Amino acid sequence: MIEADGLVRRFASRPALDGLSLTLRAGDCLALIGPNGAGKTTLLRVIAGLLRPDGGAISVGGHRYPEARQAARPLIGYLGHDPLVYLDLTASQNLELYADLYGVPSGRVLAWLERVGLLARAYDPVRTFSRGMVQRLALARLLLHEPRLLLLDEPFSGLDAAGGELLEGVLRGLGGERGLVLVTHDMAIAARHATRVMGLRRGVAAFEMEGPVGHADLAARYAEVIS
Amino acid sequence: MTLGARQFRALLLKDLRLELRTRQTAIAMILFAVVAMMAFQFGFGFRVDDTTPLAGGILWATLALTAVLGVGRSFVPEREQRVLDGLLLAPVSRSLLLAARAASVFAYMLVVEVITVPLVTVFFVQDPAATDFALIALVCVTANLGIAILGSLLAAMAVFTRARELLLPVLFLPALLPVIIASAGATHAVLGVSDDMPEYNGYILFLLVYAVIFALVAYATYDYVFDD
Numbered sequence: 001m002i003e004a005d006g007l008v009r010r011f012a013s014r015p016a017l018d019g020l021s022l023t024l025r026a027g028d029c030l031a032l033i034g035p036n037g038a039g040k041t042t043l044l045r046v047i048a049g050l051l052r053p054d055g056g057a058i059s060v061g062g063h064r065y066p067e068a069r070q071a072a073r074p075l076i077g078y079l080g081h082d083p084l085v086y087l088d089l090t091a092s093q094n095l096e097l098y099a100d101l102y103g104v105p106s107g108r109v110l111a112w113l114e115r116v117g118l119l120a121r122a123y124d125p126v127r128t129f130s131r132g133m134v135q136r137l138a139l140a141r142l143l144l145h146e147p148r149l150l151l152l153d154e155p156f157s158g159l160d161a162a163g164g165e166l167l168e169g170v171l172r173g174l175g176g177e178r179g180l181v182l183v184t185h186d187m188a189i190a191a192r193h194a195t196r197v198m199g200l201r202r203g204v205a206a207f208e209m210e211g212p213v214g215h216a217d218l219a220a221r222y223a224e225v226i227s
Numbered sequence: 228m229t230l231g232a233r234q235f236r237a238l239l240l241k242d243l244r245l246e247l248r249t250r251q252t253a254i255a256m257i258l259f260a261v262v263a264m265m266a267f268q269f270g271f272g273f274r275v276d277d278t279t280p281l282a283g284g285i286l287w288a289t290l291a292l293t294a295v296l297g298v299g300r301s302f303v304p305e306r307e308q309r310v311l312d313g314l315l316l317a318p319v320s321r322s323l324l325l326a327a328r329a330a331s332v333f334a335y336m337l338v339v340e341v342i343t344v345p346l347v348t349v350f351f352v353q354d355p356a357a358t359d360f361a362l363i364a365l366v367c368v369t370a371n372l373g374i375a376i377l378g379s380l381l382a383a384m385a386v387f388t389r390a391r392e393l394l395l396p397v398l399f400l401p402a403l404l405p406v407i408i409a410s411a412g413a414t415h416a417v418l419g420v421s422d423d424m425p426e427y428n429g430y431i432l433f434l435l436v437y438a439v440i441f442a443l444v445a446y447a448t449y450d451y452v453f454d455d
Contacts, residue, residue, distance in 0.1 A: 100237030
């Protein structure tokens with residue numbers, strides 16, 4: 001699903017990624033943990049094709065960047081710090097826009113709004129939504145085109161308990177052909193969902209853990225990384 | 228409908244829906260154009276007996292400045308609401324993003340012209356009834372092509388810079404000078420001043436060539452504008 005080798009990305013002269021390599025297979029859930037500025041978001045944006053690496057090579061779904069980046073785009077669902085919805089459009093107009101851009105049937109729009117509990121507010125401008133509701137809409141936007149690779153950057157941020165349960169359900173329902181890269185500061189979430197964990201520090205992998213990871217082990221390793 | 232046509236329609240519809248809801252771009256452009264016309268009228272309209280020879284220049288200087296305002300606002304929703312990544316993540320060709328944005332700028336310019344062209348004839352043309360509005364409409368359409376294509380390209384470049392409010396007019400206005408000259412010349416040629424159709428046709432051809440050149444430049448460069 002993802003093959004990255006020696007990724008380097010600098011901002012000014014400071015390296016945010018410093019020769020990072022990773023592989024993600026279909027069905028894997030990779031949790032990225034690390035302190036602020038470790039390079040987690042930068043790595044996600046490079047995988048999403050939103051940032052061009054200064055060095056190294058990356059391919060997603062067998063499509064090598066940058067030449068075949070366009071072919072990889074339908075495979076990717078990205079949920080970053082911003083919900084990527086227009087506040088002055090209604091919830092359904094936002095999803096219709098993305099349905100058209102990804103070429104998926106418009107019938108999915110209302111189905112997804114119902115799934116995320118926003119059907120009653122489908123025709124209200126997003127500007128009138130609470131933060132948690134906007135995050136639910138962002139979740140619907142993320143999954144509307146049924147991406148094979150999900151890139152989630154602190155996705156539980158802003159969600160209320162019901163929204164959190166909804167997202168947990170989505171994560172539990174993954175697997176099979178889908179891959180997931182999850183950035184989180186919450187060790188419990190990482191332990192619950194990850195099949196692998198990578199701890200980042202200053203743009204390099206400080207540690208990697210395979211298999212189901214225990215919360216206590218993970219918290220201990222994380223404490224080592226940030227100390 | 229092909230995927231490209233569906234994407235184009237969705238992007239254009241999104242811009243028009245946002246404008247209908249917020250009324251932040253077209254209305255601002257209309258107000259600016261009307262106020263600029265009044266400024267010209269107060270500036271020398273009362274001191275010159277026949278301002279008809281100046282009308283084309285006044286119209287297109289006003290429309291060029293209005294275009295700078297409109298183009299500058301064209302990426303405001305994406306920038307302020309941080310939605311640009313959503314468009315860039317989608318499997319949409321970058322040139323289609325440009326084409327849709329240019330189409331919305333084109334539409335805003337047409338709306339402004341529907342109001343300003345009659346106004347300029349009333350304010351500055353001695354015999355407004357003799358004005359051939361169909362020929363002026365053709366000037367507007369051909370000029371708008373170049374304005375919309377170049378403006379969208381420069382706006383996309385400027386949206387990522389800190390000094391965008393300064394950079395866009397500084398780049399856009401000089402590049403618009405050929406459009407101002409040709410559009411003013413074509414308008415002047417059919418306002419009853421000279422009634423010079425060969426001159427008019429020459430200017431229209433020039434405006435078309437200008438639009439085609441910048442369409443090719445935009446097509447060749449737009450991928451790089453959004454690359455990072």
